[in-house]
Amino acid sequence: MTNEELLQQLKFIQNMKCETQTLELKSAEKGCPTRLYDSLSSFSNQDSGGIIVFGVDEAQGYKEVGVYDAQDIQKKINEQCLQMEPVVRPILTVVEKDGMTFAAAEIPGVDLAERPCYYKGKGRLKGSYTRIGDSDEPMTEYEIYSYEAYRKKYQDDIREVKRASLQALDKTALEKYIILLKEGKPKLSVMDEQSIYELMSITRNHIVTLSSVLLFSLYPQAYFPQFCITAVVVPGKEIGEVDSDGARFTDNARIEGTIPEMLEEAISFVKRNMRKKTIINPATGKREDRTDYPVTAIREAILNALVHRDYSIHTEGMPIQILMFEDRMEIRNPGGIYGRMSIDQLGKVQADTRNPVLALALEVLGITENRYSGIPTIRREMKAYNLVPADFLDERGNFIVKFYKKSLEESVDDNDLIAFCHIPRSRKEICDFLAVKSVSYAIKRYVQPLIESGKIKMTIPDTPKSPKQKYFS
Structure with missing residues (x-):
């Protein structure tokens, strides 16, 4: 950060009077804060890193108070950075303004293979933090585990289930699978059955x-009761709303069985609870029935949840959820995005696979293509149905797909956009949500007025035109 950029950052703070996903404020008027490790950890654990600005007192209405000693504070910041694992290497900047001195520490994001970055004084389980909006929150045990699982390439889909036995498996289904495995594989075909099982x-x-x-x-749920799907229909737009009879759910099911069985039963549940309307197809001129959402897109989302959910011991008590609301449907599965993939990259680049053996088996059985085509299919089907794009969210160990009933022609008011930006959104995501092709028009027409009114903020306010810029409410 240059001196000019730090001065611009101070100007932004006075205009916006807030902290952000990548900005933390510390007073340091009377000394260096002794507890920086939460921010050092949380910024290091996100790709974009973050900036800590010293010399602004949030408790006094973001008053500029300056730092006590520019040289000493830099020394003490570095001392605290050395107490982190891995060691944090900050970029320090000092600037004078109105007779006062201000300091900033840019904290780079550490490589995914080295996360979580934590404070050695509290240990990995208690000293790891994540940034949620403008707050540093302790990481959950599962969030910490997910980094280790990726780094060490754990394969939870092939962990041993000692309670189970070959005799407890469906012999006919297993034999069919072995036949399919052998097709086109002459070397595999000559192996004995036990060797194939192990291989x-x-x-x-x-x-x-x-x-x-x-x-x-x-009956898989005899071993893992929560490796299932819970599906509900809510008579409103939020959990807790009730219908005229006081019922919280108008339909409620626990879906069990093997993965293929759960997939089919879940699709049946959604079909049963979707409205149908008759339309005239403009291309053919023929009447046809149309459901609230395209069934093909729903199938892909449910299948993705079953294939890519986390099957570790940390999520054994968490089922996949299907929530059908008045205005949308949500499919939630335990386990956030795996590996280095980001939300922006979904469906565009080849992803790491959390459960490779399970994915291959479902490909052999003809249930999935295993070609990373699920997300593009969902997007294509929603567009063909003239509905706004599906929303993909990664929220602290949960991956969520949201389908909306809103058509592309329906206008989006400020509250819709503010709600959509409850997590940081890229320019492309906002364009897709607004169904606008021009990025510059979308930002100028819809986002900029909300920034000026303080209802939406930027994750990188010091460089508004940064290609990594995101917007949040």
Whole structure:
């Protein structure tokens, strides 16, 4: 950060009077804050990193108070950075303004393979933080585990299930799978059955794997009761609303069985609870029935949840959820985006696969293509239905897909956009949500007025035109 950029940052703080996803304020009028590790950790654990500005007192209405000693504060900031694991290497800037001195520490995001960055004095479990809006929050045990799982390439889909046995599997379904596996594989075809089981992870050390239980067990939920789907229909727009009879749900189901069985039953549940209307197809001139949402898109979203959810011991108590509201539908699955993938990259680049053996098995069974086509299919189907794009969210260990009933022609008011930006959104995401092709027009027409009124903020306020800029409410 240059001196001029720090001065611009101070000007932004006085205009907006707030902290952001990438900006933290510290007074430091009478000394260096002794507890910087929460911000050092949270900024290091996000790709964009963050900036800590010293010399502004939030408690006094963001008053500029300056720092006590420019040289000493830089020394003490570095001392605290050395107490982090891995060590944080800040970029320090000092500037004078109106007879006062201000300092800033730019904290770079550490590589995913080195996360979480934590304070050694509290240890990895208690010293790891994540940035939520303008707040530093302790990481959950699962969030910490998810970094380790990616770094060490854990394969929870083939962990051993010692309670299960080959005799408890559906023999007919398993035999069909073996036949399909052998097709076009002459070397595999000459192997004996037990060798194929071990090689293809049906068993591991001669113990049935989790994938085998999920695909071929007569009743997988006997071993893992919450590896299921819970589906509800809410008579309103939020959980807790009730209908005229006081019922919280107008339909409510617990969907169990193997993955193929849960997929079909979940689709049936959604079909049963979607409205149908008859339209005239403008291309053919023929009458046809249309549901609230395209069934093909729904199938892809449910299948993605079943294939890519986290199956570790940390999520054994968490089912996949299908929530059908008056204006939208949400599909939630335990386990956020895996690996280095970001929301912006979904459907555009090849992703790391959390459950590779399970994904391959479903490909062999003809249930999924396993070609990373799910997200593009959802987007294409929603557009063909003339509906606003589906919303993909990664929220602290949960991946969420939201389908909206709103058509592309329906106008979006400020409250809709503010609600959409409850998590930071890129320019492209905002354009897709608004169904506007021009990025510059979308930002100028819809976003800029909300920034000026303080209802929407920028994640990188010091460089408004940054390609990594995002907007949040």
